[in-house]
Amino acid sequence: MNYDIVHLPEEKWKGTIIPIKYETNEYYDVFVDKTEKGYRIEIEKREFAQPVTHSPEDYDFPDKLYADYRENAYAWGVLVNDQLVAAIETDPELWSNRLRITELWVAEEYQKQGIGHALIEMAKEQARRERRRAVILETQSCNVNAIDFYQHEGFTLIGMDTCCYQNNDLQRKEVRLEFGWFPEAKKRLNREDIEIRMETQDDWYHVELMAQHAFWNKHHLGCDEHYLVHKLRQDKDYLPELSRIAVKDGTVIGCIMYSRARVIDGEDAHEIITFGPLCVEPKWQGCEVGEMLLMETMNIAANAGYKGIVIFGEPDYYPRLGFKTCDNFNITTADGKNFDAFMGIELVEGSMKGIKGRFYESEVFQNLPKEEVEAYSKNFPPLKKLRFPGQWD
DSSP states (O other), X not given: OOOOEEEOOHHHHTTOBOXXXXXXXXXXXXXXXXXXXXXXXXXXXXXXXXXXXXXXXXXXXXXXXXXXXXXXXXXXXXXXXXXXXEEEEEEEETTTTEEEEEEEEEOGGGTTSSHHHHHHHHHHHHHHHHTOSEEEEEEETTOXXXXXXXXXXXXXXXXXXXXXXXXXXXXXXXXXXXXXXXXOOOOOOOGGGSEEEOOOGGXXXXXXXXXXXXXXXXXXXXXXXXXXXXXXXXXXXXXXXXXXXXXXXXXXXXXXXXXXXXXXXXXXXEEEEEEEXXXXXXXXXXXXXXXXXXXXXXXXXXXXXXXXXXXXXXXXXXXXXXOEEGGGGTEEOTTXXXXXXXXXXXXXXXXXXXXXXXXXXXXXXXXXXXXXXXXXXXXXXXXOOXXXXXXXX
16 A cells, blocks of 8 residues: 655644553664773674563653754654554764764554655655755664664664663663665766767657656656656747757756847847756766766757757756856846856857846746646656755755
8 A cells, every 4th residue: 555755844743742562572782892892792692581671651852853952853654534544854064074864663453564665765766855964763672673674775784882771771671773774875976888869759758757757756746847848849949059968878867958048138139048957867976977868968068059048947066067147257147136046158258258147048948837837747657756954945
């Protein structure tokens, strides 16, 4: 049975007790021995003489969502008839660039249905989006089912604390164990690893599907960039001779789409170009595909005589490729503003001198009715709309 995972906003769910309860016949016995050369540590699964039960009533501080001491907590959960039956909460360790899972719970009657796995995948996806170097969590050495589950989800033992809960945790067989999961390191692709070419009509669906994957839930619930790709091809300002797709092993993994734009200063109008979307299939993000698409097409545009490019883009990415904020070019947005995400670049040194005014892109970027986007999205496999932290209000 499928269950929808939804964001649990802090203003509604803060202070909600997470009723984590378990019974176990086994524990991981932690043995620490001081030797002449250091320490010897052994961790081995053993059986209790009789079952041991732990519940929220055992602790002075039961688990709660959005505890005051967690400054950047973010929670998701599963609701059935408006009742919370599963939840996960994360809180990034900013100093170490790791994402900590602070709470994970599935009600007993909903266990072994894949909900726990789905919640863990949410945390992993958050870590990928935020470029965290690890996902970490803690559990107790007597919570054998949890330990086995985490190991099945790819977590490995990274540490322990023998006096986290009480000073006799070793004797009580309840030692805090730390587990970590590490995202797969991305390998940079070389130019010869991919084919960069103009798209054909046979590519259209695959390009749009890739664009949908690349932007899904990135700026708002769902996305509309796949529909923008569709509409842009029909627009009078579209420049297919500059636009390119990236293909690897016969699969579309990226695209960049160019169109004409204008900088207007009173009666003076200057034609420049813009691009968007520039996107890469999530699996291949971080492998330099976008950079290769951009650098190759910028050369094509420069050879075609275009003077410069103005974009709305990510200020953490484009400046390292040579883009500058548009106040450096005496260019503002159509409503006279400047900000970090509004950037430009000269295609030849000095080619944007004498160009000043307000920037106008094709109207297609401003006219994507929600109902049209929703209708067009039915051409693709359904994806879940879900809010991630820190990306949009």
